[in-house]
Every structure is written in C-alpha cells, then in structure tokens.
Amino acid sequence: MKRLPFILLIILLTGSFFAFKSSMARTPxxxxxxIMGLVxxxxxxxxxxxxxxxDNFSKKVFDKFMDDLDFEKNVFLKSDYDSLAALYATRIDDxxxxxxxxxxxAVSSVFDRRIQETAEWSQNILAKPFDYTVNESITLNxxxxxxxTSTAERQDRWRKKxxxxxLERYVDLLDERTANKNQKGYVVKNDTELEKQARSRTDTVIGRLFERYKAKYRDEDKFDMFMNDIANTMDPHTSFxxxxDKRYFDEEMSGVFFGIGAALQQVDGKIKITSLNAGSPAEKSGQLQSGDIITKVAQGNGPAEDLMGYNVQDAVKLIRGKEGTIVKLTVRKTDGVVKVVSLKREKIENDFDTYARSAxxxxxxxxxxxxxxxxxEFYAAFDDPNGRRSYLDVAKEVQKLKDAKVDGIIIDLRYNGGGSLYDVVQMVGLFVGKGPVVQVKGRINKPDVLDVKDESVLYDGPLAVMVNEFSASASEIFAAAxxxxxxxxxxxxxxxxxxxTVQRNFGLDAKNGITYGESDLGNVKLTLQKFYRVSGGSTQLKGVESDIVLPSYMDVLKLKEKDNKDALPYDEIAKADYMPWKSAWNLPEIKALSEQRLKADSSFKVIKENSQWLVRENDESSLNIESYRQERKAIKEKSDQMNAAQKLKNKMDVTLIPAEANKFAKDKNKEERAKQWLKILSEDIYLNxxxxVVDDMVNIDRLAKNTAPPAHP
Structure with missing residues (x-):
C-alpha cells in the first residue's frame, strides 16, 4: 500500500508521545x-x-497573542507591551x-485591568455631546x-472610536428624519435630541462589547487563544x-449534529430564534416560535448559563450536545412571558446548506x-460509515444532470475551504477516471501518490470549475488535477x-496524553504533510492560477495564504506519471473567446477599479460631519456601482432539475432557501x-463532431 509511509510516521510519533507522557509523569x-507540554x-x-x-519563536507567539487581544491598538499602552515583553516575551518557549x-x-491580568478602565472611560465619554465640526480623523486600518505611548493618547484613541x-448613527438618524419628516405620525426630533440618541445607541453597542469580554474573555478562553497562537506560529493551519470547539468543527464537517433544530440570529445583542426545522425537537415541542429570545441555557439539571455577551456560534455550541441528552432553554416569548423549555437533543441533518446540490x-x-x-465543502461523516460523503453526493448530482440531458457541467467550489482528502481524490476520478490525483509528502518520507483505481468515467462532457480566493485545500487539489x-x-x-498542507487531529488527554479520540484537554490540528500537484508544483502559497481570470473585490483584500507571514513556502517535486485528457476544445481558443466577452463587458472593469479604490479609502475616516458625509457618499457610490456591476441586468433562467422541482415542498424553510439560492444564481455575473465558457466548449465540441444542437424541452 502506498499509504504505508504516512501510517509509519503516525506510529513513530505515537511512540515518542508515550515516551513524553512517562517523563511528564515524574513531575505532575x-x-x-x-497542555503546553503536550502541544x-x-x-x-x-x-x-x-x-x-x-526565544525567537517565543517572541513571535507573544506578539501574536498581544495583537489578538488588542488588534485595534486601543487597550494596551506601549509601556504595558514593553514591561510584559521584558518579562515574558522570551519565556513562552520555557x-x-x-x-x-x-x-x-500576566498578559491577561493587564488586559482585564485596561478593559475595566476603558469601560469606565466609555461611560464618561458618551455622557457628553460630541463636536462634529472639529477637523480630525480616525485610522481604521x-x-x-x-x-x-501615554494614557492620554490611549484615551483619545478610544474617544475617537x-x-x-x-457619528455613523447620528448621520443615519439625520437621514432618517429627512426621509420621514412629512410622514404621518413620525416624531421629528431636533439635532440635539438625535445626537443624544446616537450616543445612547453607541453606549448600547459598546455595552454589549464589554458584556462579551466578561462572558468570553475569561482566563480559560484566553488560554485557548494563547495555545492557538502557539500552534499558529508554526504555520497558519496548525491550531488548538x-x-x-472540536465537536463543533466535526459537526460542521459532517453536516450532522445533535441539537434542537432551530436557526438562531443575533439581533440587538440578543439570541433570537428565526426559524424551526420541520420535525425537529424545537418544532415538535410546540413551545418555541420564531421571534423567541433565548436568554439562558442549562445542560440537564445543571446551572443555567446566561447568554448575555454571547454571539450565535457560542450559543449554538451550548445548545448542541450528545444525542438523547437534555438541554433547558430559558426563553422570553414575543409577548414578554419568560418560560423554561426542556428539550431532548436529536440528530439534525443540515442537508440543504451543507450538502452538494445542483441546478x-x-x-x-x-x-x-x-x-x-x-x-x-468536501464533507465526510468520519465517525459514521453510513454517513454522507461529498464525492458520492456529487456523483448523484452528476447523474441527475446527465439524466436531465445537460450539455455541460460547472462545479462551483467558490468559498469551499476543503475537507476530506479521500473524497476529493474520488471526485476527480468521476471526471478523469484512473490515474494519479495528488502527491502527498511528509517530513521525512518520499512522496505518496494518491490515485484513482477505477477506469470508468462518470462524466466526460464539457466541464468548468469555478473558484475564488477562498477556495482552499481540497478545492485546490480538485482544481489543480x-x-x-x-x-x-x-x-x-x-x-x-x-x-x-495536510493536517491531522490529535487529542490531548489528562490521563493518556496524546489520543486519537475524545479528549478532555483539547485538540491539536497538526500540519504533517504537504500537497503537490501531479505536475510537481505545490498548491501551497501559490494556489491554483485560474485559466480565465475574472476581476474580484476579494483579490485586493490580501487574505490569501501568501499574505500570512507564518505560511510555509512554495516548492516543487518530480511530476507523477499521468496522461493528459484529450478533448475537442483547446484552452487558448476558449480563453480568447472569453477575453473578447470581458473586453466588451464594462462590469468587470468597474469591479476591478472600484475595489482597489474602496480598499484605499476605507483605511481612514474623517470625524468632521461634513467631510464624513462626503467620504461616505463617495464610498456608497463606488460600492453601489460595484454591487450593481456584480448583478446581471438580464437574469439567467436557473431552475432545479425538473424531477426535483417540488423537492422541498414539505419544508417551507428549505423551499424558501432554495428559491433564494436560484435567484442569487440567476443574477450572478461570475456564473454567467x-x-x-461551457457554451463555447459545447459549440466547439459540436463542430468537431459535426452535430446539431439538440432540442431541449
């Protein structure tokens, strides 16, 4: 088996872990x-x-942790940084x-003290009117x-924030007054009243921020952040x-979780139920409705945890749990009544939003x-042999499209961050057949070539793959192959x-050290290997360059792997033995046809020019109301132009496969999401x-075969 080197590496690592565990046992x-020792x-x-x-590694971790706690540079003083660095910047490695x-x-203690100061400042600052005629600005980058460098400078920076x-809220209120002053029943307030109302709304927002600090910035939470910074310093994808969090990650990967089946949203700092899944515990109870506010969550008969300061993801982590266990929600109903609702967690399958679908x-x-x-994503239910797998689901969708007599297929991997390596290899096989797909190389072993054994090809027609700047990992393997x-x-x-890069999860257990299953101390996702294309180049850092480039706002945001200073480098190895595909169309011809269309389409020129302008303009903002208005007007105009450019003027006709037209009729929530998805697709300039491009491939293929287009019903 070609996977043996990888397995041997894991075995060798396991031996060293157990040796470490026994040495740790001498000094409990x-x-x-x-946790730090095991990591x-x-x-x-x-x-x-x-x-x-x-010490050099330690300094990088120290700076990363300080920056994560205070990324806006308005909590710590320079003297805080200097004094903490002098004592601890070179201690973390020890x-x-x-x-x-x-x-x-030590860092946490200073942070908590500074946050308390900032909370007191906020109340005093927001108690007095702001003068918006002063010419001053705030740096947003x-x-x-x-x-x-001083308390006065820090306080002034916080005042500007x-x-x-x-100011944002004040201008909104002024605009609202202008738009509604002639409306019957609208109460017109003067500038002074609106300015005060804007400060009150700001106080509410900042109050929620400080509540979140209390709820989610305890020492335990900051230690988790600290450990993740240690892991991330090795490379951006090694994490703690x-x-x-590990349970939540696994659930998102599988598309299956055990919960109550309610969609949540954060509204005005509160966790609100927006919809209930048909047949879920939440829906079957008859005690929950859309609009209810969840204020507390308790595990069985345990104490209730207040959700003040929690975001939706944190609330979801509390509400989900093991199958069959009880979760108790304290809920404020829309009529103001407060009640406790006890629910037994059941299996929830998030099939529409998580799994492959077609149109x-x-x-x-x-x-x-x-x-x-x-x-x-390339999902896989690793712990359930009967669970959903992405490549099998894609195969089903391909077959449905073939049965519907489509002329070509587009695989949309935009925003697909990756997932199961096995699934992406098998998925390439659906379109290529037998042959190598990707090379995987570990720290010490020779490259392992992962290939497809099955010679059969499910689909051999015109094919395009859509990607963007957030298509990563397994998506890049597929696109590269x-x-x-x-x-x-x-x-x-x-x-x-x-x-x-390739990661594997390792559990940290108080009794057993390193494990591969459940763990009570946390988990480390560790980078063990690197991907290489069958042509020899790595997908690391460079990614996969598009054959046809479409200007995008995200291209100027500097959010790719190459923009992270801790990223591993690009390199190359020998290419694998593979046979390129033979088709009727050729890439230069397809690119030339696409370039002609792009030159004639002003939309992409607008997207490119406006995105570059917006990134520069959003670095700073005036705090003078007139200048602020001018800046916002210019930004809104550019943004509106770009948003309009990204939507087709003449919508495409996009439908579900005829056989599935009523697929979601029994679940109104899913039916509505399906309609919205089709609407978004119909307006998508990139999809268009x-x-x-696929049309070009189809027509070239028809010309080569000298066949007329079929009549579609």
Missing part, C-alpha cells in the same frame, strides 16, 4: 502546563517543518518545555497603528481547539442547458487561497461567464 504539571511535543516531533522552540505558566496570566461609532441554467437562444453543482489533466477550465480570481 497543572492543567496549563500539561510542544506535538509541534517539535510531528510538524512537517518545525521551527525551533526558542513554559512549553515545562516551566510554570505565567506569561499568558489597524496595521498602521502602534500602541499608544466612540465618536466614529456615534478546546473540546467544545440547470437554461439558454434557449444558445440551445444549451448547463448544469451547476454547488459543493460548499482538472487543470493538469486538461480536463476542464478553471474560472475565478487570479488564484485560489494557497493552502497546500462560466456558463458562457
């Missing part, structure tokens, strides 16, 4: 020390390209190696800021997760029907994200370009 550490051992002995755990944990506790937030783009003028398969084989056309931004 506290919880923090034990350190994992990083040094298991990481694909480990850095030395030394703590990883067994020294008592002091660094994050945190990368351009340093820590304030509050003034900016209040607390047990509840058909109908073009009677061009006599083509193009299928689109949307895949949000399709590109290297010449099997289809890659359409998107200049390149995909650039994550070409992809459909045009």
């Amino acid at each position: 550490p506290g919880k923090y020390e034990q 350190g051992q994992l990083l040094v002995q298991g990481h694909f390209s480990p850095q030395n755990i030394d 703590e990883i190696k067994g020294a008592p944990v002091q660094s994050f506790l 945190a990368d351009k800021l340093q820590y304030p 509050l003034k900016y937030l209040a 997760m607390a047990p509840v 058909v783009i109908n073009d009677p003028v061009k006599h083509t029907n193009v299928g689109i398969i949307y895949l949000p 399709i590109q290297d084989y010449g099997r289809g056309v890659i359409i998107g931004g200049t390149s995909t994200f650039g994550k070409g 370009q992809a459909a045009n």
Whole structure:
C-alpha cells in the first residue's frame, strides 16, 4: 500500500508521545502546563517543518497573542507591551518545555485591568455631546497603528472610536428624519435630541462589547487563544481547539449534529430564534416560535448559563450536545412571558446548506442547458460509515444532470475551504477516471501518490470549475488535477487561497496524553504533510492560477495564504506519471473567446477599479460631519456601482432539475432557501461567464463532431 509511509510516521510519533507522557509523569504539571507540554511535543516531533522552540519563536507567539487581544491598538499602552515583553516575551518557549505558566496570566491580568478602565472611560465619554465640526480623523486600518505611548493618547484613541461609532448613527438618524419628516405620525426630533440618541445607541453597542469580554474573555478562553497562537506560529493551519470547539468543527464537517433544530440570529445583542426545522425537537415541542429570545441555557439539571455577551456560534455550541441528552432553554416569548423549555437533543441533518446540490441554467437562444453543482465543502461523516460523503453526493448530482440531458457541467467550489482528502481524490476520478490525483509528502518520507483505481468515467462532457480566493485545500487539489489533466477550465480570481498542507487531529488527554479520540484537554490540528500537484508544483502559497481570470473585490483584500507571514513556502517535486485528457476544445481558443466577452463587458472593469479604490479609502475616516458625509457618499457610490456591476441586468433562467422541482415542498424553510439560492444564481455575473465558457466548449465540441444542437424541452 502506498499509504504505508504516512501510517509509519503516525506510529513513530505515537511512540515518542508515550515516551513524553512517562517523563511528564515524574513531575505532575497543572492543567496549563500539561497542555503546553503536550502541544510542544506535538509541534517539535510531528510538524512537517518545525521551527525551533526558542526565544525567537517565543517572541513571535507573544506578539501574536498581544495583537489578538488588542488588534485595534486601543487597550494596551506601549509601556504595558514593553514591561510584559521584558518579562515574558522570551519565556513562552520555557513554559512549553515545562516551566510554570505565567506569561499568558500576566498578559491577561493587564488586559482585564485596561478593559475595566476603558469601560469606565466609555461611560464618561458618551455622557457628553460630541463636536462634529472639529477637523480630525480616525485610522481604521489597524496595521498602521502602534500602541499608544501615554494614557492620554490611549484615551483619545478610544474617544475617537466612540465618536466614529456615534457619528455613523447620528448621520443615519439625520437621514432618517429627512426621509420621514412629512410622514404621518413620525416624531421629528431636533439635532440635539438625535445626537443624544446616537450616543445612547453607541453606549448600547459598546455595552454589549464589554458584556462579551466578561462572558468570553475569561482566563480559560484566553488560554485557548494563547495555545492557538502557539500552534499558529508554526504555520497558519496548525491550531488548538478546546473540546467544545472540536465537536463543533466535526459537526460542521459532517453536516450532522445533535441539537434542537432551530436557526438562531443575533439581533440587538440578543439570541433570537428565526426559524424551526420541520420535525425537529424545537418544532415538535410546540413551545418555541420564531421571534423567541433565548436568554439562558442549562445542560440537564445543571446551572443555567446566561447568554448575555454571547454571539450565535457560542450559543449554538451550548445548545448542541450528545444525542438523547437534555438541554433547558430559558426563553422570553414575543409577548414578554419568560418560560423554561426542556428539550431532548436529536440528530439534525443540515442537508440543504451543507450538502452538494445542483441546478440547470437554461439558454434557449444558445440551445444549451448547463448544469451547476454547488459543493460548499468536501464533507465526510468520519465517525459514521453510513454517513454522507461529498464525492458520492456529487456523483448523484452528476447523474441527475446527465439524466436531465445537460450539455455541460460547472462545479462551483467558490468559498469551499476543503475537507476530506479521500473524497476529493474520488471526485476527480468521476471526471478523469484512473490515474494519479495528488502527491502527498511528509517530513521525512518520499512522496505518496494518491490515485484513482477505477477506469470508468462518470462524466466526460464539457466541464468548468469555478473558484475564488477562498477556495482552499481540497478545492485546490480538485482544481489543480482538472487543470493538469486538461480536463476542464478553471474560472475565478487570479488564484485560489494557497493552502497546500495536510493536517491531522490529535487529542490531548489528562490521563493518556496524546489520543486519537475524545479528549478532555483539547485538540491539536497538526500540519504533517504537504500537497503537490501531479505536475510537481505545490498548491501551497501559490494556489491554483485560474485559466480565465475574472476581476474580484476579494483579490485586493490580501487574505490569501501568501499574505500570512507564518505560511510555509512554495516548492516543487518530480511530476507523477499521468496522461493528459484529450478533448475537442483547446484552452487558448476558449480563453480568447472569453477575453473578447470581458473586453466588451464594462462590469468587470468597474469591479476591478472600484475595489482597489474602496480598499484605499476605507483605511481612514474623517470625524468632521461634513467631510464624513462626503467620504461616505463617495464610498456608497463606488460600492453601489460595484454591487450593481456584480448583478446581471438580464437574469439567467436557473431552475432545479425538473424531477426535483417540488423537492422541498414539505419544508417551507428549505423551499424558501432554495428559491433564494436560484435567484442569487440567476443574477450572478461570475456564473454567467462560466456558463458562457461551457457554451463555447459545447459549440466547439459540436463542430468537431459535426452535430446539431439538440432540442431541449
């Protein structure tokens, strides 16, 4: 088996972990020390390209942790940073190696003290009117800021933040008054009253921020952040997760979780129920309705945890749990009545939002029907042999589209962040057949070529793959293989994200050290290997460059792998033995046809120019109301132009496969989401370009075969 080197590596690592565990047992550490020790051992002995755990590494972790706590540079003073750095910036490596944990506790203590000061300042600052005639500005790009050198400077920076937030609300209120002053029943307030109301609304928003600090910035939470910063310093995709975060991650990957079946939204700082899944515990109870506010959550007969300061994701983590267990919700009904609702968690399958789905783009003028398969991630229920797998679901959608007689297929991998390696390999096989798909290389072993054994090809027609700057990992493997084989056309931004590394999860257990299952101390997602294309180049850092580049706002945001200073480098190995695909169309011809369309389409020129302007303009804002209005007007105009440019003037006809037209009729929530999805697709300028490319491939193929277009019903 070609996977043997990887398995041997895991076995070798396991041996070293057990050796470490026995040495740790001689001096029983506290919880923090034990976690840091286990994480350190994992990083040094298991990481694909480990850095030395030394003072230099320690300094990078220290700076990352300080920045995560105070990314706006308005909490810590420069003197705080200097004094903490002098004592702890070079100590973290010692703590990883067994020294008592002091660094994050010291930083946490200063942070808590400064936050308390800031909360008191906020009340005093917002108690007085702001003068919006003063010519001053606020820097919004945190990368351009340093820590304030004095309390006065820090206080002034915080004052500007509050003034900016209040100014946003004040201008909104003034505009609202102008628009509604002649409306019957509308109470017209003067400028002074509106300015006061704007400060009151700002106080509410900031109050929620401080409530969140209280709820989610306890020492335990900050330690989790600290450990994740240690892991991230090795590379951006090595990470630490607390047990509840790991469970949430697994649920999102599988599309299956155990909960109550209610969709939640944060509205005015409160966790509100927006809809109930048909047949779910929430719906069957008859005690919950859309609009109810969840104020507290209790696990069985345990104490209730107040949700004040929680965001939706944090609330969801509390409400979900093991199948069959009880969760008790304290709910404020829409009529003001407060009641406690006890629910037994059941299996919830988030099939519409998580799993592959398809639609058909109908073009009677061009006599083509193009299928689109949307895949949000390469999901797999790893713990359930009967669970959903992405490649099997995609195969089903491909077959449905073939049965519907589509002329070509688009695979939409935009925003697909990756997932199961096995599934992406098998999915490439659906379109290419037998052959290598990706090469995987570990720290010490030779490359392992992952291939498809089955010679059969499910679909051999015209194919396009849509990607964007957030298509990563498994998405890049798929796009790279399709590109290297010449099997289809890659359409998107200049390149995909650039994550070409393989991770594996390891549990940290108080009794057993390193585990592969449940863990009580947390989990480490560790980078063990690197991906390489069959053509030899890595997808790491460079990503996959699109065959046809469509200008995108995201291309200028600097959010790709190459923009992270801790990212692993790009490199190349020998190419694998593979046979490129033979087709009637050729890429230069397809690109030339696409370029002609793009030149004639002013929309993409607007997107490119306006996106670059918006990024520059949003770095700073005036706090003078007249200048602010002018800036906002210019920004709104550019933004509106760009948003309009991204929507087709003549919508495409996009429908579900005829056989599935009433697929969601029994679930109104899913039916509404399906309608909204089809509407979004029909207006999507990027999808329209992809459909045009597939049309070109279809027509070239027809010419080569000398066949007329079929009559579509």
